[in-house]
Amino acid sequence: MGSAWTRESCFRSRALRNVAAVRTMYLLYWAGIVAGLLLWIAVGVIDP
Amino acid sequence: VRRFAFENGLSLFFGAIFLLTLAGQSLAGQRAYNQEQLEHNAEPLSWLDYVLSTDFGGAVLENWQSEFLQFALFILATVWLVQRGSNESKEPEQAGVESDQRQRVGGYAPEGAPEPAKRRGGARRWWYENSLVCAMSAIFVLAWGGQSLNNWRQQNEEARQHGGGTIGWLDYVVSADFWERTLQNWQSEFLAVGTMAVFTIYLRQRGSPESKPVGAPDDETASSG
Numbered sequence: 001m002g003s004a005w006t007r008e009s010c011f012r013s014r015a016l017r018n019v020a021a022v023r024t025m026y027l028l029y030w031a032g033i034v035a036g037l038l039l040w041i042a043v044g045v046i047d048p
Numbered sequence: 049v050r051r052f053a054f055e056n057g058l059s060l061f062f063g064a065i066f067l068l069t070l071a072g073q074s075l076a077g078q079r080a081y082n083q084e085q086l087e088h089n090a091e092p093l094s095w096l097d098y099v100l101s102t103d104f105g106g107a108v109l110e111n112w113q114s115e116f117l118q119f120a121l122f123i124l125a126t127v128w129l130v131q132r133g134s135n136e137s138k139e140p141e142q143a144g145v146e147s148d149q150r151q152r153v154g155g156y157a158p159e160g161a162p163e164p165a166k167r168r169g170g171a172r173r174w175w176y177e178n179s180l181v182c183a184m185s186a187i188f189v190l191a192w193g194g195q196s197l198n199n200w201r202q203q204n205e206e207a208r209q210h211g212g213g214t215i216g217w218l219d220y221v222v223s224a225d226f227w228e229r230t231l232q233n234w235q236s237e238f239l240a241v242g243t244m245a246v247f248t249i250y251l252r253q254r255g256s257p258e259s260k261p262v263g264a265p266d267d268e269t270a271s272s273g
Contacts, residue, residue: 021052025059036112037190040105044197048100
């Protein structure tokens, strides 16, 4: 019983880690795109 | 780490080659820009100054806008338009936004469905149903606007250097220069998308979800390999 619970919790924590990794990738893409847009729109507005 | 790299390989690969090519573009662009500066007896720019210049900003955003427009249009057009035999199209009888049952929303949403998909209707579900096109379109509009600002500043700077008059932003966005830069990017994107829609009817790439399975008949629509 105990080992089944451990296996299940191990599986669940790995699944949660996978979800977190994929979400991180998604947020990284958003961060890169938003940073690029903000930077070069600012360049166009300010013309340093 | 190896498992993470394998499971996210597609995004990691494209993210990495994006950064590499952006860096390459900035280095080659700086060199070309400085060559022209020297020919005009003007001061060359440092790499950082070049990256923060309207020359580089305009060149980057010009390409970004067309790519995001391409995907936004493709996602939206494939809701209603089909291409018989293409892997990029759905079955002709599915043209349109499809039923709730097929889209697994509202009462048909499975247990693991995202929360907005489980709603019976309303603004949040509408927003979620169209979130991909909304995101791609927003990036397109912002990049296109940013391109116009950078190109406008650049054109005025060139005019000043040649003793010519400058123009306002509104005059620039209806100018031939802006539309030539814009349309030269759009035409290539539309050709590439149309080519994908048509080529995937008859041509294959074994193992790619962007192709039909190698043995799939030419008239089979919407199958992924």
